[in-house]
Amino acid sequence: MKFSLSVILTMLGGIGVSLWAYTPWWGFVPVAFVLALIIHQVPAKAFASGFLGMLLAWGGLSWWIDWQNTSLLSKQVAFLFPLQGSSAALILLTGILGGILSGVAALAGSYLRVIKSKSE
């Protein structure tokens, strides 16, 4: 339950900051961190939910953009980066990139929570 909630909130937070024009590209990092602080999970689960949340957020956003673009651009960029012109691989890579960052941020949040609860 906590896990799903965390995934969904990370995803929504990730999409939210991406749609707001004034956050930097890494705006989702503090979001994932704070969410892991609030929703207490063991570090492995925190990482997984952070990862999954942003995988869905960036993967989903880029998929939506790509669908509207009928993959015109992604096919070309996927040759610039050696992905054999695969739009799907490019979308996946986008998601994974966001996911890893979000995952480690959530991991840090989870450890801080552990420290806090131990010291209390």
Place this chain on the structure above:
Amino acid sequence: MRILPFFCSAAITIGLVVVLDRPLGKVPPLGSFFSPQYGFWQNAEPVNQDFGGALSLQGLQGPVQVYFDDRLVPHVFADNDQDLYFVQGYLHARFRLFQIDLQTRAAAGRASEFAGSKAINFDREQRRLGMVYAAENALKEIEANPLFRSLFDAYTAGVNSYIDQLTDAALPIEYKLLQCKPEKWSNLKTALLLKMMSKMLSAGTENDLANTNAKSVFMPDELQQLYPQVPDSLLPIVPKGTIFPKPAIIPIKPTDADSLYFNNKSTVAAQTLDRPDPGNGSNNWVVAGSKTQSGSPILANDPHLELSLPSIWFEIQLKTPTHNSYGVSLPGSPFVVIGFNDSIAWGVTNSQRDVKDYYEIKFKDEARSTYWFNGEWVPAKMRIEEIKIKDSLSVFDTVAYTVFGPVQFDNRFSNAAAADRNLAVRWAAHDPSNEGLTFYKLNKAHNYTEYEEAIQTFTCPGQNFIFASRAGDIAIWQQGRFPARWDGQGLYVMPGQDSSYLWQGYIPQQENPHAINPERGYLQSANQRAADGTYPYFIPGSYITARGVRIDNKLAAMSGITPQKMMELHADYFNITAEDIRPVLLANIDEGQLNVKEREFLEIFRNWDFLATPDSKGQTIFQSFWDTVQVSIWKDEISRTSPLATWPTEQTTIEWLLRDTVYRYADDINTPQVETLAMTVTTSFKKAASFLQLKEAEGKLTWSRFMNPSLYHLLKDALPAFARKGLSVGGYGNIVNAIKHSHGPSWRMVVHLVDGIEAYGVFPGGQSGNPGSRFYDNNLSVWEKGEYNRCWYMRENDRSSEQVKWVLQFNKS
């Protein structure tokens, strides 16, 4: 110790953000580049993108409507010229920002700001050619005219009003890849863009340096043979038999020209690094009502330029209550450059005239700031050039400006062993001029008189302005400000120690080659010499003869012409060069020396229909064979100097072979025996055949596979993914359909001057410069098939037509 995992994971998080926020070598910062919020995904334009809307912008005087049709051609309706060109500037920036920014920075010798240190020599050469100096001189002339100043100001304000509102997310993808930012526009940049065109079309049409080397080894009679001025088969722009008036200016050859100039045998080691393609040519022609089915004239034009993505052209309609013009514009400058209005149509081809000379300067000392001129030491104007380099410190260069022009080559800028000679360049593009004025007036012209008035001030690059009017007139003028040269002046590097070798004046504008309403009912130009030998001036240049002959022959034979017939002529694949030379080649092949495979190739060549179609094998065999023959004949001669002497032209070679079969140059001077033409031709064929066998094994014997017609992105090899390669088209530079590997018809236009105007046009590419837009290359397949788009010439009462797809409303704020 529990605190350790937290610090580790926090450090990794921050570390990752920092690393992903930085470029890694050539790779852009991955974080922002992949971010759907800022990165390349933002350039993936929805295929159903709405280009309409409403904008309130400062700098406009009143409302302007832009109606986009289904090909994203904007039809701009404004109340006055200033607002019209403001919006044209905005639209150029909206769809081609990276292109105009890159091109004008490159023109100014600032490519290193994008490309890094590998472009330093390119930039130095641009500065030393005086590109910025030329643009500044032009701008002074432009801004001295209050009307023109206001038009250029409006265009600049339009470009900048787009740049000002641009967010990081909306930057063109190239900026994201290169990690650069666009620069504000200025009137100087517009002037620079026009100088880029001047360089493209008039800086590669002379061979002064290589000719100087040729002169060092060849006798005067040999020079005449290798580099004749008037080809036998020339069909000039001005019909043969035209009587030219007595020249108003007769330039005087300096008394010491024989000893100091013609018989000077010294070589020159300097070489131009970035030499414009001498094949930057074009075709245009016009047929009078007497030759058309409708009784109205038809005009056709196809400028041959480097084929790039985004295209060099941007299609547009520009309308105010006083005029309504349609055609293609050059992003980075206002007006329609090639097009039509209600009353007239016009087009251009390059004159190919030599308007760039070199003078040898004698400096007083190593400071190179004082030079000998007319018997005394005079100071040069020293211009310090700072070249900024991406990710590196600036490089500085000092260029000495003499009375002749900037010193392009000296020991501060020596490619190879060029250090020993100081060469100043005198180039017509340096002179103050306002080329835009011609296009501004042409956009508004109603008749022949206004056309003639419009083109008179056009200075450089010399162009063949072809014209047709609904009133039924046809005309062509070779227009430019051309130096009046004494015989031989400027073919070679000239002495630069006094004023006697300077240009003594210019050919009066009215004496420029021209023709109006000839009896034969057609006019054409295809980069050939404008007039035959009876023209009273010495006019060297890099002329191309074959296409003009073919077009002339075809037009002479046609009657009842329709626009469709003109489109077929654009697409003509007939290789007239091959038709001329095949009999000589076949007669000189010793078939006894050929093996089975070679005979197979020979049979294909023998039975070939002279059509350079995409699937032709004969064209591939011919071209490889013929190129090898030319190299075999000339390479030994022109290699007598280093760097090489000028290659004789294809036309010269053909005419010598047709005239004289015991052609003396066929002998390879580097071998003891005397080669006959037959030996040279046979050896060349065998050499070409072994090359062709390799190509055949790779599946590249058919012409389009062999030539691989391609459109590269402006950044060339840096962005191969944005190129379009392996197009299924044929043609060649000497063929009317002049497609080479990445060069050819950059815009094909046919205008039928009936009431209401019937016009067709296509360029390879699309209106948008964004590779993520469906309008990046949507016209390419149309062009590839040799088809055209019907130009929608919108009128006042078409504002609510169904052909309008989007309306972009501009209001003053």
